[in-house]
Amino acid sequence: MSESNFVVPENFQLGEWLRGQGRDADLAICTRVRVARNIQGYGFQPTLKPEDASELLHAVHRALTRSSFPEQLRVVDLTQLDEIERGVLMERHLISRDLAASDRPRSVAVNEQESVSVMVNEEDHVRAQVFHSGFAVNETYARAERLDDALMAEVPFAFSEEFGFLTSCPTNVGTGLRLSVMLHLPGLVWADEIDKATATVQKISLAVRGLYGEGSRALGDFYQVSNQVTLGRSERDIVRDVETAVERLMSWEREVREALLRGDSRARTLDRIHRALGVLERAHILSSEEALNCLSAVRFGVHAEIIDNVQVRDLNIALLLSQPAHLQRVHRMPLSASQRDERRATLVRSVLRQK
Amino acid sequence: MEQQACTNCQKQSASVHVLDLVNSSLHKQQHLCQACAEGQGVVPSKQHKTTPMSAEILEDLIGTMTGDKARGRRGAGPVCPACGTSAADFKSRGRFGCARCYETFRASVLPLLERVHDATRHQGRFPAQQIERGLPDSLEDLRRRLEAAIQNENYEEAASLRDRLRTLEQSPPTTQP
Numbered sequence: 214m215s216e217s218n219f220v221v222p223e224n225f226q227l228g229e230w231l232r233g234q235g236r237d238a239d240l241a242i243c244t245r246v247r248v249a250r251n252i253q254g255y256g257f258q259p260t261l262k263p264e265d266a267s268e269l270l271h272a273v274h275r276a277l278t279r280s281s282f283p284e285q286l287r288v289v290d291l292t293q294l295d296e297i298e299r300g301v302l303m304e305r306h307l308i309s310r311d312l313a314a315s316d317r318p319r320s321v322a323v324n325e326q327e328s329v330s331v332m333v334n335e336e337d338h339v340r341a342q343v344f345h346s347g348f349a350v351n352e353t354y355a356r357a358e359r360l361d362d363a364l365m366a367e368v369p370f371a372f373s374e375e376f377g378f379l380t381s382c383p384t385n386v387g388t389g390l391r392l393s394v395m396l397h398l399p400g401l402v403w404a405d406e407i408d409k410a411t412a413t414v415q416k417i418s419l420a421v422r423g424l425y426g427e428g429s430r431a432l433g434d435f436y437q438v439s440n441q442v443t444l445g446r447s448e449r450d451i452v453r454d455v456e457t458a459v460e461r462l463m464s465w466e467r468e469v470r471e472a473l474l475r476g477d478s479r480a481r482t483l484d485r486i487h488r489a490l491g492v493l494e495r496a497h498i499l500s501s502e503e504a505l506n507c508l509s510a511v512r513f514g515v516h517a518e519i520i521d522n523v524q525v526r527d528l529n530i531a532l533l534l535s536q537p538a539h540l541q542r543v544h545r546m547p548l549s550a551s552q553r554d555e556r557r558a559t560l561v562r563s564v565l566r567q568k
Numbered sequence: 569m570e571q572q573a574c575t576n577c578q579k580q581s582a583s584v585h586v587l588d589l590v591n592s593s594l595h596k597q598q599h600l601c602q603a604c605a606e607g608q609g610v611v612p613s614k615q616h617k618t619t620p621m622s623a624e625i626l627e628d629l630i631g632t633m634t635g636d637k638a639r640g641r642r643g644a645g646p647v648c649p650a651c652g653t654s655a656a657d658f659k660s661r662g663r664f665g666c667a668r669c670y671e672t673f674r675a676s677v678l679p680l681l682e683r684v685h686d687a688t689r690h691q692g693r694f695p696a697q698q699i700e701r702g703l704p705d706s707l708e709d710l711r712r713r714l715e716a717a718i719q720n721e722n723y724e725e726a727a728s729l730r731d732r733l734r735t736l737e738q739s740p741p742t743t744q745p
Contacts (some may be wrong), residue, residue: 379670
């Protein structure tokens with residue numbers, strides 16, 4: 214592929230999580246709610262026999278595709294997809310790493326906007342997710358609750374009065390609810406205040422994770438803030454806890470960004486942002502980590518109105534397409550790490566050049 | 569920022585600074601690392617709630633709580649009558665085998681939930697259909713009511729409670745019609 218012939222189709226779908234719109238979208242990339250449920254009468258994942266796993270899968274599919282179901286979902290059988298296609302779904306946050314890698318009968322049901330995804334036969338039988346671009350904890354939770362109600366009307370979930378919704382891992386029992394907001398916090402990272410900020414959040418029993426959830430590193434200055442506790446607090450409490458913590462982090466980030474653009478710090482900040490743009494526009498070899506870091510700096514620059522000829526949408530396209538599985542799908546072949554670094558540089562250059 | 573060594577252990581860098589003021593002038597100062605500060609009771613221990621619950625920590629916890637019963641021997645301790653999960657299985661996987669496991673491993677589950685969630689009882693919503701047809705009986709509640717009925721010499725109720733307990737104990741609590 215010659216270096217200038219990569220064209221992003223005009224109708225390229227970024228998915229809900231990278232739509233880049235909504236409240237506080239400059240800092241809050243996406244809000245996500247995940248609900249973990251198991252179906253009565255079936256063993257949990259560690260003891261579930263393959264034939265029961267298939268039976269369960271079909272029961273859930275019937276419920277999901279009923280015409281009265283509130284969401285229009287398309288069921289994708291993950292056993293029919295190759296590794297790259299599963300990787301693409303993972304990079305779009307529609308399935309978990311665990312679901313991508315397992316060899317159980319398993320599926321995901323997704324709507325066209327990629328704002329709803331229901332994973333079947335994950336660690337729990339059903340893990341339903343709702344995404345909303347920007348900071349929208351109440352709306353996202355409300356939609357997840359509707360989805361949960363619709364599912365519950367069709368399949369009976371394992372529930373105990375005492376422990377709530379029963380999950381395979383006791384860390385999720387109770388509400389089975391995980392609410393997370395993905396924040397972009399380059400200011401706190403550059404000002405060396407990120408550890409202090411994450412410690413503050415952890416002190417109130419919330420978790421801070423990287424771009425791809427548990428165990429993943431905070432690449433590109435993306436941090437996911439989510440509730441840790443699922444038992445003993447109501448859904449409403451959890452929504453309020455996360456909302457309060459995220460608001461605090463966002464105002465901290467805004468203060469730090471202002472400080473980084475004032476006085477002696479300003480020149481260093483501008484230099485860092487413009488150098489990052491230079492790398493993205495000129496480099497011929499770009500590792501995933503360098504790409505994410507440079508995209509982060511440029512995103513900061515665009516929102517601070519320091520860079521005016523780059524669109525956030527293009528940054529999001531570059532972010533998504535430079536992930537390993539997307540990169541390999543664009544090229545319709547598996548690529549080695551060094552091939553990927555070259556292709557990634559080419560791709561990012563052409564995305565940023567399309568004005 | 570320049571890192572100052574802990575004035576107590578001289579090894580770790582200091583993160584807690586203690587200033588003794590006498591008549592609002594500095595009388596004495598101490599710079600301590602987190603561990604020494606905790607040791608001297610200057611700051612409360614960070615261990616309890618600030619550490620995120622990672623899979624490893626969970627494994628540790630499960631290890632401690634099932635340790636007494638399992639004592640490292642596979643198959644020791646309670647075994648779930650519904651799915652066959654043993655205490656050792658739960659310890660090694662950190663995952664329950666079925667809904668019934670919550671009752672089977674109840675004695676270990678409660679302290680675990682207390683540590684992880686700082687709570688042992690659900691406060692969130694209930695499935696709608698469960699409310700319509702009346703809440704399901706939990707084994708714990710039934711046992712309590714049975715004891716009360718026996719104490720009150722209410723044998724008719726005790727017999728009916730005993731029967732419901734028996735049926736519940738023979739199958740996972742959530743599969744009851």
